[in-house]
Amino acid sequence: MKTYMDRRSFLKTSTTAGAGLSLSWARLAPILGAAAAPALVHAAEGKPALLGGTPVHTGGWTRWPQWREAWEPDLLKVYRSGKWFRGSDKHVEDFEVAYSKLLGATKCLATASGTTALMVSLHVMDVDAGDEVIVSPYTFIATYNAILNAKALPVFADTDPATLTMNPATIASRLTERTRAIMPVHIFGMPCDMDPINTIAKQNKLAVVEDACQAWLAEYHGKKCGTLGDLGAFSFQESKHLPSGEGGAISGMSAELIDKCNSFHNCGRACGTNTGAGSFTRGNNYRMTQAQAVILLQQLEKLQQETAIRRAGADYLGAELKQIAGITPVRLPENSRAVWHLYPFRYDAQGFNGLSRDKFMKALSAEGVPCSSVYREQYNDGLLDEAINSRGFKRLWGSSRLKAYRDSFQELKGNQQVCATTVAIGQTLLLADRSNLEHIIAAIRKIQAHSAELAKA
Numbered sequence: 173m174k175t176y177m178d179r180r181s182f183l184k185t186s187t188t189a190g191a192g193l194s195l196s197w198a199r200l201a202p203i204l205g206a207a208a209a210p211a212l213v214h215a216a217e218g219k220p221a222l223l224g225g226t227p228v229h230t231g232g233w234t235r236w237p238q239w240r241e242a243w244e245p246d247l248l249k250v251y252r253s254g255k256w257f258r259g260s261d262k263h264v265e266d267f268e269v270a271y272s273k274l275l276g277a278t279k280c281l282a283t284a285s286g287t288t289a290l291m292v293s294l295h296v297m298d299v300d301a302g303d304e305v306i307v308s309p310y311t312f313i314a315t316y317n318a319i320l321n322a323k324a325l326p327v328f329a330d331t332d333p334a335t336l337t338m339n340p341a342t343i344a345s346r347l348t349e350r351t352r353a354i355m356p357v358h359i360f361g362m363p364c365d366m367d368p369i370n371t372i373a374k375q376n377k378l379a380v381v382e383d384a385c386q387a388w389l390a391e392y393h394g395k396k397c398g399t400l401g402d403l404g405a406f407s408f409q410e411s412k413h414l415p416s417g418e419g420g421a422i423s424g425m426s427a428e429l430i431d432k433c434n435s436f437h438n439c440g441r442a443c444g445t446n447t448g449a450g451s452f453t454r455g456n457n458y459r460m461t462q463a464q465a466v467i468l469l470q471q472l473e474k475l476q477q478e479t480a481i482r483r484a485g486a487d488y489l490g491a492e493l494k495q496i497a498g499i500t501p502v503r504l505p506e507n508s509r510a511v512w513h514l515y516p517f518r519y520d521a522q523g524f525n526g527l528s529r530d531k532f533m534k535a536l537s538a539e540g541v542p543c544s545s546v547y548r549e550q551y552n553d554g555l556l557d558e559a560i561n562s563r564g565f566k567r568l569w570g571s572s573r574l575k576a577y578r579d580s581f582q583e584l585k586g587n588q589q590v591c592a593t594t595v596a597i598g599q600t601l602l603l604a605d606r607s608n609l610e611h612i613i614a615a616i617r618k619i620q621a622h623s624a625e626l627a628k629a
């Protein structure tokens with residue numbers, strides 16, 4: 173039986189396993205290329221750990237999330253002050269200003285989560301009941317849910333197997349008179365190819381809401397993800413590179429749109445440019461608390477430093493992995509920089525004597541390198557069936573459109589391929605120093621050298 177672990181459980185397991193190396197800034201030099209790495213034990217040596225041999229890596233990996241005692245006094249101050257709610261103090265606003273500066277955005281709004289950031293963005297971009305939103309299927313289910321919560325239909329563009337993101341060439345055939353927005357997802361912190369997506373949006377007068385929930389500081393053509401469409405949504409949930417337990421943000425280049433988001437996330441109260449008589453709107457409570465903002469502010473510098481380390485780690489892995497038959501690193505759009513929430517590659521069993529992906533992953537985990545197949549074809553998991561069988565959706569679309577919609581999932585050939593062949597390691601492995609990163613490559617080479625044996629086992 174295939175075992176499936178979702179991305180968050182995988183990240184949790186992979187970061188708490190083992191001794192948990194904590195990140196030492198003194199160890200940055202070798203990662204950033206200042207010193208040569210020690211010679212590696214020949215990869216093919218020894219029996220695979222899955223067959224009773226010694227694992228290549230035994231030291232554990234960086235734990236996540238991380239805590240520093242130095243952060244505690246400011247947090248205690250907030251709790252002792254009794255000023256916990258957004259309106260009682262300035263920390264949330266301070267975070268919004270600092271985060272928008274980091275992104276080069278005109279303005280940001282902090283929210284309770286990434287999901288609520290997406291929901292608010294869709295509402296403000298006027299995605300309404302009966303509308304359709306073109307979205308990537310290869311994402312966390314919260315992306316689907318944010319659209320469904322607007323009583324809108326998530327219509328899937330196909331995934332490009334080379335990039336794992338939305339294939340812009342598949343958007344046009346999904347357009348209908350009900351299409352209102354496009355929601356590209358910068359999955360694993362890898363930017364989507366935004367120029368062609370924005371061009372189609374402009375030609376068809378569609379809003380663009382970026383799901384940048386995994387893409388803090390990722391860049392495309394010199395601009396940060398979250399500033400490339402009308403609005404961008406971020407998550408600060410515990411597993412994320414900038415974590416506060418739960419939390420999120422919306423970024424944008426229009427202060428007016430962010431003010432509208434502010435109103436909607438704050439029970440519809442008037443705000444900024446959205447004030448004056450009759451300016452109350454529909455709304456909800458999706459506010460961030462002061463304590464969350466304090467933790468986030470404290471981690472902004474850490475985020476920037478670690479982003480550089482993850483990038484250096486990913487560059488090293490990419491250069492090594494592309495030399496291994498059967499392993500294909502992901503291609504990024506030109507002039508873009510990922511931030512690697514997970515580090516994915518495509519696995520081809522032919523390069524490994526027919527060793528199945530499941531067995532490959534078991535063997536790699538046994539070598540001390542936790543890995544995951546991440547997202548499966550989630551549109552077959554019942555979530556969308558539950559939605560389209562609901563009274564509301566039937567009323568809004570009618571059964572023949574919903575049947576055609578359901579049937580169209582079969583056409584997502586690129587996404588099927590991606591779900592069947594992707595393997596990923598978590599972001600904390602990229603924080604390891606060069607000698608530990610070499611273990612990842614050595615483990616894969618060892619499995620390849622013994623793949624015929626492993627395939628038979």
Ligand SMILES: Cc1ncc(COP(=O)(O)O)c(C=O)c1O
Binds near residue numbers: 311315385386
């Ligand atoms: C791609 C993507 N979209 C949306 C979300 C939702 O964010 P949150 O969990 O903060 O609601 C996540 C969180 O994991 C995500 O990875």
